[in-house]
Amino acid sequence: MSAIVYAIASIPMAVLLALILKHLKIGESTTFIALLLLPLGVWGIASGTISELSAGGVALTFREAAKSEVKLLPLTDVVENFQSIEKEGVAAIEGLTRTLTPGRPIALVLHLGRPGYYAPSAVVLYLQALSSFDPELTLVVTDPDGKFAAAADGRAVISYLSGQNGSETQARFREALDAPDAGKLLELPGFTKEAITADATNAEALTKMDQLARKTLVALDPEGRPKGLAKRDAIVTYLLVQLTTDTAKTP
Numbered sequence: 001m002s003a004i005v006y007a008i009a010s011i012p013m014a015v016l017l018a019l020i021l022k023h024l025k026i027g028e029s030t031t032f033i034a035l036l037l038l039p040l041g042v043w044g045i046a047s048g049t050i051s052e053l054s055a056g057g058v059a060l061t062f063r064e065a066a067k068s069e070v071k072l073l074p075l076t077d078v079v080e081n082f083q084s085i086e087k088e089g090v091a092a093i094e095g096l097t098r099t100l101t102p103g104r105p106i107a108l109v110l111h112l113g114r115p116g117y118y119a120p121s122a123v124v125l126y127l128q129a130l131s132s133f134d135p136e137l138t139l140v141v142t143d144p145d146g147k148f149a150a151a152a153d154g155r156a157v158i159s160y161l162s163g164q165n166g167s168e169t170q171a172r173f174r175e176a177l178d179a180p181d182a183g184k185l186l187e188l189p190g191f192t193k194e195a196i197t198a199d200a201t202n203a204e205a206l207t208k209m210d211q212l213a214r215k216t217l218v219a220l221d222p223e224g225r226p227k228g229l230a231k232r233d234a235i236v237t238y239l240l241v242q243l244t245t246d247t248a249k250t251p
Contacts, residue, residue, distance in 0.1 A: 078235050124157075139157050
């Protein structure tokens with residue numbers, strides 16, 4: 001009973017901390033997940049269900065989970081199929097936005113090796129319009145055969161192309177897209193060639209994200225074509241739900 005009392009008493013503190021962080025615009029979604037899990041952590045420690053609560057990240061180690069074998073969960077369980085929006089011209093932006101489903105991840109897909117086709121200013125307009133539907137919009141670039149070549153956070157690309165040296169950076173961006181390979185594109189800030197196969201495990205995905213300091217990776221099908229997005233927050237939440245569910249079922 002005392003464990004429940006401790007957990008209830010910790011709820012106002014967790015809510016207050018979350019409101020303060022939100023007001024100061026500090027922290028990421030995982031920070032808020034950690035705060036929301038604070039009452040669970042207090043209850044677990046008081047009751048003996050949780051053996052460790054690690055600050056600075058969502059790291060709850062359950063005794064039952066520590067004694068059991070590691071469960072490798074297919075990444076496809078949490079890969080989000082994105083709405084692939086290919087650039088068709090500025091006039092098509094309004095029509096494309098009508099087809100979007102709120103809440104689903106979006107990727108603006110560009111293709112290498114099409115000289116003169118992509119105007120950087122138009123790409124910025126596309127990214128700005130699409131980011132109002134998906135703030136975590138991803139820019140995906142494929143080779144002429146449609147296979148994954150590079151990716152970048154949409155907001156980072158907007159910032160890069162709209163910076164003080166706009167004309168110079170836009171010229172570099174256009175030149176990189178005109179090329180048949182991603183060599184020049186990968187020299188631009190924010191772009192990566194790293195991706196993950198859709199049949200990888202969640203553990204492998206999180207390890208790679210930590211190594212690359214990225215929150216999102218493009219998931220590829222067996223042919224190397226973009227299939228969806230693997231998001232760190234979604235994987236962490238999924239694993240926590242599975243872990244707590246399994247713990248609750250343990251006699």
